[in-house]
Amino acid sequence: MIGELINVGTEILIGDIVNTNAQYISKELSNIGFSIYYHTTVGDNPNRLKETLENSINRSDVVILTGGLGPTQDDLTKEILAEILGVELVLDQEIYDEITERIYKSGYSQVTQNNYKQAYIPKGASPIPNSNGTAPGILAEMDNKSIILLPGPPREMIPMFEQKVLPYLMKKTDTKFYSNYYKITSIGESAVEDRLLDLIDKQKNPTIATYAKPGEVLIRVTANGESREEVESLLQNYDVVIKERFGQNIYAFEDLSLQEAVGKSLVEKNVTISIAESCTAGQIASRLSEFPGISQSLHSGIVCYSNEAKVRFVGVQQKTLDEYGAVSEEVAREMLQGLYEKNKTDIVVATTGIAGPGGGSEDKPVGTVYIGILYKGQYTVTRHQFRGDRKRIQLWASNEALNKIRKAIV
Known part of the structure; x- marks a missing residue:
């Protein structure tokens, strides 16, 4: 399947922000068998954004956009998607309630109308929950194509991608993909990677990825094959090695803090x-x-x-x-x-x-x-x-x- 990325934001075009989202998403899509042919960065201009998204939908099976989902007037990504889909934006009450609760918990006494803009999604689309911010993601399908909208900040985007988008995309490929997770503490990311370098250097199947959060590191080992039994056999070989190398520094086998x-x-x-x-x-x-x-x-x-x-x-x-x-x-x-x-x-x-x-x-x-x-x-x-x-x-x-x-x- 062909995957494509669109990064939305004038701040990326003019170099104010380094675009790490493209690298991360491309690597993740490649790991589960997607071919990535295009990366596009487009500013906060509705005409150019619409033209870019229409071209992407025509040539790719899955299009992922990051950015442009905030509460301000130049955040137009979902408005453009709704226009292309030919539907209106409708209020999602659950998102509305979550935004209200999050803002009040942050110490604000009232919620401004532009915040509630984020509670509207294209009719027929599905929201992707955002546990680290107020802007939900959006998943829409059109002519057997998938269009996925995610917020720009990596601390919001990455958990949403890992928890919701990745499992969804794995179901769209013919090959079976499964992952093992190892949460590590008391060792920094560079030291974790150093212990895995021999495996990373020769990786093909399974693949290994490390993700650092403050004070902890997630190791994800992903394997693919024609059957679950084949994949589990591949994962088991790595499971033994990782447990030997990290021992009691592994505190969980799921993505827990x-x-x-x-x-x-x-x-x-x-x-x-x-x-x-x-x-x-x-x-x-x-x-x-x-x-x-x-x-x-x-x-x-x-x-x-x-x-x-x-x-x-x-x-x-x-x-x-x-x-x-x-x-x-x-x-x-x-x-x-x-x-x-x-x-x-x-x-x-x-x-x-x-x-x-x-x-x-x-x-x-x-x-x-x-x-x-x-x-x-x-x-x-x-x-x-x-x-x-x-x-x-x-x-x-x-x-x-x-x-x-x-x-x-x-």
């Missing part, structure tokens, strides 16, 4: 948890709270940033602080002990460190973090050295703590 995986495990195993955070400033508890039903497990989270708070709320001894400093194994251990004595939860977690940019020393440079776990009477405190700015150090520290929770209760 680390906090979702840990929250799910805590709830399913009926494990209660309390957390004392210094340098991570509540991130661990906050991230766990994203998982629905976590109230069954999450007892409490305390941000004890100052020495005074460590003494007052989690029972750290002043003499321990004076002798070893707040960033030390000894203080992390007392944070665990003090919080356990207060709450008696199944697992207790503590973090103390130097997020920067100041406060470091030769012995304890910026990025030094102690992470403690108390589970079933066993104390474990480990020292880590994270790199990056303040936000990155806090992210990596909270990731490492979440992963230690996961490994403790596995």
Whole structure:
């Protein structure tokens, strides 16, 4: 089948934005057997956009457009599609409600009329949900051709493509395609790719792709064949190798965030948890709270940033602080002990460190973090050295703590 990409936006034409969507989508389509013959970039001009889309529909089986779905007057992609299809734009009530809820949750007191523009789709088309923004995608079919509209921002487009568009397109090919997923934490994308280079360099079938998100990496292995049995045999060979190379750094075999995986495990195993955070400033508890039903497990989270708070709320001894400093194994251990004595939860977690940019020393440079776990009477405190700015150090520290929770209760 022939696939084609149209990238909509004057900002791309004049070089204000680097177009990474084309590279990503082309690679994904090629992996599932599509031939890509054309890439086109067109500005926010209705006449040129209509001409481009009509030409693309005539010569390709699947046309994917990114951009032009926002609330402003120059976002005209779906209006042009409706004109070509010969249909009107109609209100999708479910999208309307989702937009309203998302905007109010963002702290705005009212929804402007141009935001509701995004709730209208061509009659007969299907919306593609957008969990990271207000502009839904659109899937339409015309004369055995598929036209797919996606938002321009990659953080919105990529999840929509992977969760909805890719499964839809796989059904349109004669060859059977299946994928295995591996979610990795505590290893950066470049290090993940380095461990897979021998497989990537010789890849044909299966193919391997890595996708980085803050603090985690998704490995997707996709194989194709004439039957499911053939494909599963190909995937199994890679499955053994990947599990050997990444071990306990694999925290899920589906596209879950680390906090979702840990929250799910805590709830399913009926494990209660309390957390004392210094340098991570509540991130661990906050991230766990994203998982629905976590109230069954999450007892409490305390941000004890100052020495005074460590003494007052989690029972750290002043003499321990004076002798070893707040960033030390000894203080992390007392944070665990003090919080356990207060709450008696199944697992207790503590973090103390130097997020920067100041406060470091030769012995304890910026990025030094102690992470403690108390589970079933066993104390474990480990020292880590994270790199990056303040936000990155806090992210990596909270990731490492979440992963230690996961490994403790596995």
